[in-house]
Amino acid sequence: MNDFLTPPRVGRRAFKVWQRDRDAWYKFYKPSLIGNIAEPVLFLLAFGFGLSKYITDVGGMPYINFIAPGIVISSAMNAASFECAFGSFTRMSAQKTYDAIIVTPVNIEEVAAGDIMWGATKGFISAMIILPILVLFGLIESPWLVLSPLLFALAGLMFASMALIVTAFAPSYDFYAYYFSLVVSPMFFFSGIFFPLDTMPEWVSMAAWFMPLTHAVSVSRALATGDVSFTLLGDVLWMLVFTLATSWVAIKFIRRRLVK
Amino acid sequence: MPEVIIEASALHKEYSGFPAVKGIDFAVAKGECFGFLGPNGAGKTTTMNMVQGYSPITSGTLTVFGMDRRKDHRNINARLGVVPQENNLDPDITVLENLLIYARYFDIPKSVARERAASLLDFMSLTDKKDERIPKLSGGMKRRLMVARALINEPELIILDEPTTGLDPQARHMIWQRLGELKSSGRTLVLTTHYMEEAEHLCDRLVIMDGGKILTEGTPRKLIKKYVKGSVVELAMPESGPARVLECLKGIEFEHEVSGSVLYIYTEDAATALDKAACFAASGFRHRQATLEDVFLKLTGRELRE
Numbered sequence: 001m002n003d004f005l006t007p008p009r010v011g012r013r014a015f016k017v018w019q020r021d022r023d024a025w026y027k028f029y030k031p032s033l034i035g036n037i038a039e040p041v042l043f044l045l046a047f048g049f050g051l052s053k054y055i056t057d058v059g060g061m062p063y064i065n066f067i068a069p070g071i072v073i074s075s076a077m078n079a080a081s082f083e084c085a086f087g088s089f090t091r092m093s094a095q096k097t098y099d100a101i102i103v104t105p106v107n108i109e110e111v112a113a114g115d116i117m118w119g120a121t122k123g124f125i126s127a128m129i130i131l132p133i134l135v136l137f138g139l140i141e142s143p144w145l146v147l148s149p150l151l152f153a154l155a156g157l158m159f160a161s162m163a164l165i166v167t168a169f170a171p172s173y174d175f176y177a178y179y180f181s182l183v184v185s186p187m188f189f190f191s192g193i194f195f196p197l198d199t200m201p202e203w204v205s206m207a208a209w210f211m212p213l214t215h216a217v218s219v220s221r222a223l224a225t226g227d228v229s230f231t232l233l234g235d236v237l238w239m240l241v242f243t244l245a246t247s248w249v250a251i252k253f254i255r256r257r258l259v260k
Numbered sequence: 261m262p263e264v265i266i267e268a269s270a271l272h273k274e275y276s277g278f279p280a281v282k283g284i285d286f287a288v289a290k291g292e293c294f295g296f297l298g299p300n301g302a303g304k305t306t307t308m309n310m311v312q313g314y315s316p317i318t319s320g321t322l323t324v325f326g327m328d329r330r331k332d333h334r335n336i337n338a339r340l341g342v343v344p345q346e347n348n349l350d351p352d353i354t355v356l357e358n359l360l361i362y363a364r365y366f367d368i369p370k371s372v373a374r375e376r377a378a379s380l381l382d383f384m385s386l387t388d389k390k391d392e393r394i395p396k397l398s399g400g401m402k403r404r405l406m407v408a409r410a411l412i413n414e415p416e417l418i419i420l421d422e423p424t425t426g427l428d429p430q431a432r433h434m435i436w437q438r439l440g441e442l443k444s445s446g447r448t449l450v451l452t453t454h455y456m457e458e459a460e461h462l463c464d465r466l467v468i469m470d471g472g473k474i475l476t477e478g479t480p481r482k483l484i485k486k487y488v489k490g491s492v493v494e495l496a497m498p499e500s501g502p503a504r505v506l507e508c509l510k511g512i513e514f515e516h517e518v519s520g521s522v523l524y525i526y527t528e529d530a531a532t533a534l535d536k537a538a539c540f541a542a543s544g545f546r547h548r549q550a551t552l553e554d555v556f557l558k559l560t561g562r563e564l565r566e
């Protein structure tokens with residue numbers, strides 16, 4: 001427990017783990033990019049166009065414009081979560097990649113931190129690919145858009161470290177079904193992507209406040225619409241604190257799992 | 261007095277309460293090849309894992325290159341090469357990339373890494389396979405690549421946990437030859453093995469472990485001399501059992517062991533033993549030089565482990 005409170009010993013070598021993940025990904029990046037684009041575009045088509053007949057405007061904008069910023073950020077969530085769930089689990093158990101690295105000068109904490117950074121990168125890439133598509137279709141117009149990459153990076157780190165905590169406890173791939181169906185999917189549907197939270201009963205928006213995706217969605221929407229205010233700093237601070245906590249916990253628990 | 265590379269004293273390891281290594285002492289000198297022998301579950305891998313900094317020590321002291329194993333992970337591991345019992349090559353990337361990416365963990369500049377990788381692939385006869393992905397390699401090639409990868413940082417100390425298990429005789433001899441060359445170039449080797457021939461061939465000194473303890477230590481030759489004399493006579497026992505046989509053999513100095521229907525006699529005076537064998541009409545016998553395997557079986561017993 002004592003060890004849990006000492007700061008993780010993460011140095012520049014974590015970057016080497018990130019490089020390893022990048023190089024391995026580079027071999028297969030084409031199929032994985034197609035998956036990254038297909039899913040959010042399908043959601044936009046299905047919900048945006050499909051429902052636009054019935055929902056004419058939400059918060060003063062067409063429904064598809066309303067959901068677009070949330071769809072972008074949820075794609076960062078999905079990509080980062082998948083990477084640090086299935087990807088990290090494979091590296092940790094089946095491939096024993098972690099075992100090979102920790103007998104070099106790179107330590108366990110750096111392996112975990114490198115994997116979080118890589119998961120974040122996957123999330124970042126995923127959102128950055130969709131963003132221009134949305135701009136092209138005129139769904140996002142505000143110049144505040146230029147700050148989006150920072151948001152994607154932060155959201156990537158946040159969801160990557162959450163998933164890595166699950167990996168630290170996962171006995172098998174099946175275990176992730178709990179995480180995705182009990183945590184990731186509810187966030188996707190109840191974090192204000194598809195309907196404005198302030199029109200919901202108070203307890204819903206209160207519950208939503210505890211979901212990391214809610215804060216990412218509200219920042220993303222503000223940057224997309226240009227409706228930027230100081231309340232966003234609260235969301236950003238929430239995400240920063242939460243990310244610091246989850247990455248700390250993830251690194252410590254991966255360490256505990258790997259030490260034999 | 262040669263420089264000491266590894267020094268362990270009262271080294272102890274527990275896995276959540278289960279003692280796998282029970283307070284062992286050993287020291288490895290610079291430039292020697294030091295072997296760990298022992299049946300399955302003896303604690304060899306556990307000991308290697310502690311030396312590599314993969315498993316934390318429960319108690320005792322362990323220094324590597326004169327540095328405290330608990331404190332100096334980076335500085336020790338920068339000078340260490342590791343071939344673990346189970347291969348852990350990166351399956352997503354090619355043979356060459358496995359070496360180049362591993363080199364990065366040691367801060368080896370790219371151009372140096374490329375040169376070293378090329379010469380290591382040559383050293384391990386893998387140059388033809390450099391662009392192959394790992395799942396396409398045979399077991400022997402994977403093992404050779406594991407050895408090549410362990411050498412990428414030009415380590416002073418190389419730890420090999422069963423480097424040749426499961427390999428064909430060609431691959432095994434090839435690895436032995438390479439390990440011999442590494443030793444001649446002044447590297448220190450620590451290896452575990454289940455092949456007595458490998459230990460006799462490569463190790464200057466070795467220990468035999470069982471149940472987490474070191475039973476004995478010495479050069480292969482001295483151990484053979486100490487425990488099993490010069491030669492072994494294996495006798496197929498008559499149905500009446502060993503009593504009659506032992507009576508016949510009275511008068512000569514020997515040690516013996518009964519296992520199944522075979523009587524093993526360890527003696528320097530094999531001729532007399534064989535002479536006397538006539539007295540009980542042995543149905544078959546074999547006379548051979550004593551090997552390390554005899555020492556091993558004598559010390560660790562013949563029952564199956566785990």
Ligand SMILES: Nc1ncnc2c1ncn2[C@@H]1O[C@H](COP(=O)(O)OP(=O)(O)OP(=O)(O)O)[C@@H](O)[C@H]1O
Nearest residue numbers: 260275278280298299300301302303304305306307
């Ligand atoms: N991670 C672990 N958790 C709990 N017990 C373990 C663990 N690793 C090994 N053991 C136990 O510790 C003992 C020593 O195991 P170790 O792997 O060191 O033996 P070994 O001499 O290398 O055997 P082998 O020749 O089969 O490789 C065994 O009883 C084993 O079951």
Ligand SMILES: [Mg+2]
Nearest residue numbers: 304305306345
């Ligand atoms: Mg072993």
